[in-house]
Amino acid sequence: MEKIKREKLYEQEILNAENEIQDATMKHISRELHDNVGQMLTLVKIQLNNLSEESPENKKINDSKEFVNNVLTDIRALSKSLNSDNLLHEGLEKAIGFEVERVKKLGNYAVKFSANTGIVSVDRKKEVLIFRIFQELLQNCLKHAKAKNIEVSLEETIQCLNLEVVDDGIGFDFDTKIQKNGFQSGAGLSNLIHRAELMNGNLIFERGKVSGTRAHLTIPV
Numbered sequence: 001m002e003k004i005k006r007e008k009l010y011e012q013e014i015l016n017a018e019n020e021i022q023d024a025t026m027k028h029i030s031r032e033l034h035d036n037v038g039q040m041l042t043l044v045k046i047q048l049n050n051l052s053e054e055s056p057e058n059k060k061i062n063d064s065k066e067f068v069n070n071v072l073t074d075i076r077a078l079s080k081s082l083n084s085d086n087l088l089h090e091g092l093e094k095a096i097g098f099e100v101e102r103v104k105k106l107g108n109y110a111v112k113f114s115a116n117t118g119i120v121s122v123d124r125k126k127e128v129l130i131f132r133i134f135q136e137l138l139q140n141c142l143k144h145a146k147a148k149n150i151e152v153s154l155e156e157t158i159q160c161l162n163l164e165v166v167d168d169g170i171g172f173d174f175d176t177k178i179q180k181n182g183f184q185s186g187a188g189l190s191n192l193i194h195r196a197e198l199m200n201g202n203l204i205f206e207r208g209k210v211s212g213t214r215a216h217l218t219i220p221v
Contacts, residue, residue: 077102092127093117111150119156120221137165145169163217
């Protein structure tokens with residue numbers, strides 16, 4: 001029994017270290033995007049504005065200005081998404097809502113988000129873990145599921161927090177998928193499940209009634 005307890009504590013320490021490294025890396029990328037790439041694009045925008053004043057009817061210049069403006073907006077949104085300090089400042093619900101809106105603006109997906117929160121206070125470290133799990137689930141919908149419609153729900157009760165992500169994509173056989181080498185990596189399904197378990201919660205995957213996948217995360221609070 002003591003050995004099992006030590007192993008669990010060791011796994012928790014490893015996971016905490018991995019999450020701290022991942023979070024620090026994402027914050028570093030966020031700062032690089034905001035400070036360096038963002039500043040360079042702002043300079044390009046200023047130069048295009050100067051050229052536009054000289055040639056106000058030049059369609060190529062005006063189109064380039066619009067393109068740079070769109071890229072700047074996307075980079076600022078991505079930068080914010082990568083920085084958990086900024087994103088979770090107003091809580092988990094707002095952070096998930098921001099991420100959903102960012103995906104909706106891509107124009108390729110119909111994403112719905114519903115929330116019923118404010119019942120309990122969720123630990124800050126848990127919020128970061130839950131949000132990172134959500135980001136991975138959402139990315140799986142976008143990259144692998146070939147989904148067009150995604151539904152996200154967040155609900156708090158006195159006992160637990162429930163997060164559900166449902167898509168209408170191609171779906172997958174969970175038992176087969178979890179055994180593949182590609183899903184033994186840090187960003188794979190097995191790691192997401194492990195993160196949930198170390199918060200004394202669980203993450204389950206089910207096939208949709210017609211198509212797609214339903215991922216349900218339950219974390220006790």
